[in-house]
Amino acid sequence: MTFLAGRLNFLGRGLTFWGQWLVAVSSMITLLCVLALIETGEIGLHYRMLALIVLFGSVPVYSLMRVYHKKHGYLVGLCRLLAGWLILLGGLTVAVVVTKTGEHFSHEVALAWGMFGFALQAGTYLPLHTFARRYDRKHQAERTALIIGTGEQAWNLADKLVENKYGPVVGLVAAGEEQLPDSSRYPVIGDLSNLRDLIVTHHISRLYIALPLTAAKKIEELYFELLDANTDVVWLPDLHSIMPLNHSVGDIEGMPAIHLNKCPLSAYPSAALSKALMDRAVALLALIAISPVLLATVIAVKCSSPGPVLFKQDRHGWNGTIIKVWKFRSMRLHDDPRVTQARRDDPRITRVGRFIRRTSIDELPQLFNVLLGQMSLVGPRPHAVAHNDYYTGKIAAYMARHRIKPGMTGLAQINGCRGETQTIDKMQKRVELDLAYINNWSLWLDIKILFQTPFALFSRDIY
Incomplete structure (x- = not known):
């Protein structure tokens, strides 16, 4: 009886991802073949190769986006499905451009497949997700x-x-x-x-x-x-007393092992690659889109006070390596061996500097740090080396923030932990949120933080 219950539980978990994925990928490939047949009268070699890439490429994309997780509500699940579909389409587009095979595909077929492909997946997602959730609720209700x-x-x-x-x-x-x-x-x-x-x-x-x-x-x-x-x-x-970082349970040749300190992006290379691709693609598009803003800021900073346009500061990057973080200069030139944090009504800040700090325009050059692979769009914010030296030892697991690449924005920033940290408690809260981000990292979490960041810019703690 226990064996049968275990098998049913395994099948239920399998349906959550593999069952729904199989139905979705079958519908995607079927639609692609039908559209190609209608448009060209045959399913050519290039369409068959595309179907094969979709079959294998959708697995890592949809699993990383946790598209079919049983705990998602319908709206969240559909949003994740849409995000996964767009990432898959983006990857296919890049592959077609790189291989210069675009002339072999019909634009009408590609457009129709892109639009109706999601609609078809959404249509199959709703009933299957309903069934999977009902099965799970029934199974859980019986487990006292x-x-x-x-x-x-x-x-x-x-x-x-x-x-x-x-x-x-x-x-x-x-x-x-x-x-x-x-x-x-x-x-x-x-x-x-x-x-x-x-x-x-x-x-x-x-x-x-x-x-x-x-x-x-x-x-x-x-x-x-x-x-x-x-x-x-x-x-x-x-394990709460020892503050484990991204802990997990596994085995080493049959011996149970609890991983107390596991870096998620180095432990899972496919996850690191997905994050890096998204970071650099979005950074490049953003630099192109905001180039007029960057040019106007360069002129404004140059006219505001003597000195260079860019301010480059040593900060700790991934695994504690020192990187040069770029910012538009917002202060007058001065000597500050202690690297004092900016504070409200700081006399060192110029009029232009106050505006670009308030709007976070001064952070935009860090998109180049992202392109260089030194930073990520989302991650723990990098602090000055002097600040890290001060807080290390005063806050538990402080330097664990650097187990992943620092980011332009992060979970701490969208939750109000921005600006000057006058007390240890304020920095402690920021570190806790950074570690929570590391422990719960996913591409979907990155996307949510990026969308919420513009609303965080209205914080009164930015100066």
Whole structure:
């Protein structure tokens, strides 16, 4: 029975991505072939090669965009589907331009396929996504849970299980550790002495062990005691005290391994490549589009005060390497060996400088840093080397911000952490958001941050 349930669970997870992907890619290729047949009377070699590229190219694009994730609502899912489709079309366009094979394809077929291809995918997405979500809800509703532990880790776990609809939480089991105040939502229904009776009485299908690392001996005893219990046992070690970076669980030749400090973009080369391609493509298009603004700013800065147009400052980049970050000069020339942060009504800032800082135009030359591969469009903002030297050791995991490329904007910036950081607490908040970005990175998150950045420019903390 347990084996059958496991197989059904596997099939349900498979339907979430592979089932929906198979239907989508089949519809895309079928549409392409029909359009080519109508337009040219045959499905030529180049169209067949294009179909093959779509078959294999859609897998990394759609998986990176998490198009078919079961937790997405319909609107978010359709937006991700559209983003994935546009990225796929963009990649195909670049491939056609590079190989100079555009004359082999009909413009009418390409245009119709681009428009109706998404409509067809959206039409199949809605019913399949509905079915996958209903299956998942039904499966989760049947999985009653019991948590061993009454500390903060146990309460946090119970909240997450309920919020994300992982099934009903029957209650908590005391294991001798310090208890938090009782709650009517998660009552303490027993202790380890009657654990077996609780599992049978409440028909527990999943048992979570949420004990601190100091209880390792007790966790080992529970493992052997529950080997023959007809329930799944999941151990969630409490790692919050050591601030793991993008932690994950895997194995090394069959030996379980918890990755405490894993750089996502170096661990997954395809993800790093996708981010780099998007960064440089958008940076190049942006530089072309805003070239009049750049030219006007060059003239304004040159006329505002003596000195160079660009200000280049040493900052820490990826893995702590020193890079020269470009900005339009917004201050009068001065000597500042301490690299003092700009503050409100700073007398060093020129009139032109105040405007370009307020509108963030002074940051636009960093698009060249992105083109050079030194920076990303989205990532933790690079701080001056002197500031990093000051905060290192004062804030836990401060330099972990540099495990990925610094960005022109980031999660911290769209959440109001901009401008001068007068206190350690303000910098701590910025670091926490930077680490949250690293832990939850995806192309979709980058796109959302880019769209929200213009609204963050109205912050009063920019000066």
